[in-house]
Amino acid sequence: MADDFDQVALVVDWLDACRNRDLATLLDLYADDAIAECRCGEAKVSEGRAGLESYWRPRLDAIAPTAFGLEEITPTADGVVLDYLSHEGAPVRIAFTFSRDAKILRTTCAPSGQALCREVAAVEGD
Template sequence: MAFDPVAAAVDWLDAYRAGDIEAILQMYADDAVTECGCDGVTIGGRESLRSYWVRRLKEYPASRLDDLKPSEDGATILYVARGGIVCASLEFDDSGRIAVLRCWPMK
């Protein structure tokens, strides 16, 4: 990858924490998919992602970073949301945009 996936993951969390839906959506590739284990849904398509994030930002705002590490195709970031820790695995395409985001609550 010609970019820093760990820095991109931090940028994603910063946009999430700021509630900046436009910045979040700009980080996604056009054919990106979010697999949300927190809600048990898979979302694809720009309008579906927008609807997901509108609700997510309102109901599950993110607060502080808990852990961050590079992974084979991107980065894994753990953060606090609604009193619990959530793990998000971000996979990036060749242009540095999110291709797949998988999240789930840590137990």
């Protein structure tokens, strides 16, 4: 899709914004019509800036000491897959896709070890 920007660097910026509890910077990394799908516990989908803010605000307000630790970043054909420690310090895998204007278009996360989608499962099989 978009290959005129560093997708991995954008994911690192996302991780830094989370670590720094910088909600405004975090939200600015997302496209206006972005979707975040969380499969950690009860499935939740948040859409648009307001939806993302209501999803992220409580998670950034109460983070564990090990929160947002980097485990692994893997570029894929569709974006980037990040293994990291959640706001609670639990291992999570999140898949990012991006818009052509270098914004996060969609994220899908689940506890590490669970397949996020067919594309991620295919990467794991390589």
